[in-house]
Amino acid sequence: MNCELPEPESRPQKKPFIYAGVGILIILIAGYVVFGDYIQEQRTLSKINSLWEEASELRDEGNYDGALEVYNSVFSLISSKDFPLEYGMNHYYRGKTYEEMSSSDTVNASSHLQNSIYAYDYSLKFITEEEYPAEYFRVHYGLGDAYLKLYASRGDVSDLDTAIDYYNNALGYYSIAVDPIYFASINNKLGNAWRKKGNIENNVTCLQTSLSSYEESLRVFREDVYSLEYAGVQNNLGNLYLEMFSYENEKSNIENAITSFNNALSVYTIDSRPIEYATVQNNIGNAWFKLSELENKESNVEKAVAAYNEALKVFTISLFPVEHDGVIHNIARAYKSL
Structure with a gap:
């Protein structure tokens, strides 16, 4: 009897190729999904940065309400779960906006600063020290600024102490x-x-x-x-x-x-930084006047008055009436001391 080799079974040999093909297809689909998610994430981040730049320009122009609208629109693009850092930083930028509003709207400064502090505090729900230390302590720096300005607005010494604490926290990093x-x-x-x-x-x-x-x-x-x-x-x-x-x-x-x-x-000149120049001239006038109380009264009073007159070149009665009156008072005080 002739023994013949059995015909090879075709199905078992083809299964590995089928499984391999399915595996490759799954990998390709998964890769496509992951890559698609990455592309979408980058598009979202690009949109966020664009909106942040727009809001920053509005803040520079003093259009704080417009800036807040832009910041608020960012929240419609992201969730705190998927973008915790950007979500938190968006609250931080809102805090900076309210803080800046307090300087232009002094009547409502305290209210704006309290809104600023609330926004800063809220941002720390998403910006943790463990995950984002640089941004976390940046918020602490902002809180220090807000509390320091709040002290200037309402005179509560506890705000000053809180500002110092936040600044020291920030310096820890x-x-x-x-x-x-x-x-x-x-x-x-x-x-x-x-x-x-x-x-x-x-x-x-x-x-x-x-x-x-x-x-x-x-x-x-x-x-x-x-x-x-x-x-x-x-x-x-x-x-x-x-x-x-x-x-x-x-x-x-x-x-x-x-x-x-x-x-x-040596830095502030009347041409480059006129307001700062005049402010420092008034300050140095005060210093010369105090020195005149200790020695060389006449010559030091003359130096004080010369500095005050330099300040008046900028602090004119028409443009800076309050500052003008203050410098005039200083000049009168200096002459009266002779």
């Missing part, structure tokens, strides 16, 4: 190594807060803490790199030294104030 600009900016604001606290409580220690914060800020804000920021901190320093003189009565404080104001005037 924004070291000079992590982000030098944020580090310097927060320290400048923190210096302002400690100055206000020191003057309220007649506390020299607070003023000295303010001094340390300003000096930290100047580690970054150097004249050759960040000239405008440098000048702003120098003006703050000058005012701080004058305030410290009220408590310590040391001539060196006045001399340091004059040096700081002159540093600011």
